[in-house]
Amino acid sequence: MLAVEFEMFSFVELIFLIWVLIVVGVPVGLLVLILKLRSIAKKQMLESKKCQFCSEMIKREAVVCRFCGHEQKAEDLA
Ligand SMILES: [Zn+2]
Numbered sequence: 001m002l003a004v005e006f007e008m009f010s011f012v013e014l015i016f017l018i019w020v021l022i023v024v025g026v027p028v029g030l031l032v033l034i035l036k037l038r039s040i041a042k043k044q045m046l047e048s049k050k051c052q053f054c055s056e057m058i059k060r061e062a063v064v065c066r067f068c069g070h071e072q073k074a075e076d077l078a
Contacts, residue, residue: 048057054068064071 047060049060049062050056051058051065051068051070051072053070054065056065056067058065058067058072062072
């Protein structure tokens with residue numbers, strides 16, 4: 001009887017632990033995902049620049065715009 005009660009408590013505890021993991025884990029996972037996506041976006045922003053002629057985002061090292069074919073200023077290279 002006591003063993004059954006202990007097992008029942010253990011089962012409820014297990015369900016509670018899984019519930020806590022889901023409740024805590026999902027927002028934390030989403031937060032980590034958002035921060036990771038933001039850091040990737042920031043990195044892409046740092047690695048790219050806007051073409052002065054067509055306003056498309058191109059790589060900072062680009063010599064010629066891949067959208068309009070205009071030559072980029074050498075001074076933009078950092
Ligand atoms: Zn362009």
